[in-house]
Amino acid sequence: DVKVTQSSRYLVKRTGEKVFLECVQDMDHENMFWYRQDPGLGLRLIYFSYDVKMKEKGDIPEGYSVSREKKERFSLILESASTNQTSMYLCASRSFGTGQDEAFFGQGTRLTVV
Amino acid sequence: GENVEQHPSTLSVQEGDSAVIKCTYSDSASNYFPWYKQELGKRPQLIIDIRSNVGEKKDQRIAVTLNKTAKHFSLHITETQPEDSAVYFCAASNNNAGNMLTFGGGTRLMVKP
Numbered sequence: 187d188v189k190v191t192q193s194s195r196y197l198v199k200r201t202g203e204k205v206f207l208e209c210v211q212d213m214d215h216e217n218m219f220w221y222r223q224d225p226g227l228g229l230r231l232i233y234f235s236y237d238v239k240m241k242e243k244g245d246i247p248e249g250y251s252v253s254r255e256k257k258e259r260f261s262l263i264l265e266s267a268s269t270n271q272t273s274m275y276l277c278a279s280r281s282f283g284t285g286q287d288e289a290f291f292g293q294g295t296r297l298t299v300v
Numbered sequence: 301g302e303n304v305e306q307h308p309s310t311l312s313v314q315e316g317d318s319a320v321i322k323c324t325y326s327d328s329a330s331n332y333f334p335w336y337k338q339e340l341g342k343r344p345q346l347i348i349d350i351r352s353n354v355g356e357k358k359d360q361r362i363a364v365t366l367n368k369t370a371k372h373f374s375l376h377i378t379e380t381q382p383e384d385s386a387v388y389f390c391a392a393s394n395n396n397a398g399n400m401l402t403f404g405g406g407t408r409l410m411v412k413p
Contacts, residue, residue, distance in 0.1 A: 217399045226309065228405035229344070229389060236399065244400075245301070276343070282399045287332055289391075289401055291343040 189213070192277050192292035199299050205264040207295050209277030216282040218260035219289070222246065223274040232275075235260055236282065267299045302327040304392050306404030313380050314412055321407045323390035324372040330392040333366060333373045336403075338387045347388075348375070380411045 193208035211218065217236050221229040221244075231244030233252040241252050249271060253261045260279075264271055277292040303326040313319050325333075334349035350357045350364045350373065357364050361380075366373040377384055390404040 219401065221403070226405065228306070229403040231400070231402060234400050242400065245402075278401070280399060280401065282395075287334070287349065287393070287395060288346045289334070289336075291345070293343050 190277060190279050190290050190292040192275075192295050194295050195293060197295060197297045199264075199267050199297065201268060201299055203264075203267045203299075205267050205297065205299075207262040207264075207275055207277075207297070209260045209262070209279075209292055210258055211260075211279040211290070212258065213279060213281070213290065214257065215279040215290075216257070217280040218254065219278040219280070220244075220250075220252065220260065220262045221276045221278065223276055223294070229276065232262065264297075267297075269299050271297065272299045273297060302330060302392055302394075302400070302402040304390060304402050304404040306390050306407060308407060309405060310408045310410070312410045312412065315380060315382060317380055319375075319377045319380055319384070319409055319411075321375045321388055321390070321409070322372060323374070323392075323404050324370075325392040325402075326371070327392070327394065328368075328371065329394045332393045332395045333364070334391050334393075334401075335362075335364060335375050336389045336391065338389065338406075340386070344389060377409075380409075382411050382413050385409060385411045 220232040235254040280289040331352040336344035338344040363376045
């Protein structure tokens with residue numbers, strides 16, 4: 187059974203705090219993603235990683251950074267949390283070049299910044 | 301980069317009717333088009349996908365069609381049931397270059413019993 191696990195289901199942080207959202211996958215996938223989900227706006231890509239230490243900006247990278255030191259782990263960092271970053275964050279992973287194209291999602295982290 | 305637009309944003313149908321959700325994409329290099337279903341409080345899960353070398357694919361009550369020339373693809377659900385109520389997302393990807401997956405804005409489907 188494939189698994190993508192996000193470290194927290196719910197988080198409440200204060201404005202200005204540095205926030206880490208962790209995601210781990212056990213499928214040896216090359217690609218990992220961080221999306222933000224807001225009502226009416228769908229799944230917006232924040233950052234994408236196609237290999238260890240490699241990353242690409244998505245559609246809304248401002249205010250975020252990422253880290254991928256190991257293949258199985260992809261971290262999203264909010265350098266200085268703001269109230270407009272209150273949202274649901276979804277991590278996903280996907281293989282590359284194997285023909286198995288399905289992306290698998292984590293359970294989501296609902297972040298509230300107060 | 302790729303831009304995916306999805307319509308309608310909400311869709312209400314009577315049980316047993318058909319539902320159609322449409323998406324357009326901008327990057328002609330995209331070659332993989334999945335559809336995900338997200339039930340309330342759950343993570344999105346793949347329900348069907350299509351590759352650019354195929355025009356249509358069916359799986360029981362769901363089907364997807366692709367028009368590469370017009371750069372649009374659609375999800376068709378026949379004989380809808382209350383358990384089909386969910387948010388549906390289309391997506392596009394170029395699996396030959398980087399594998400970035402771009403999603404549409406989602407459609408909330410409500411099936412009334």
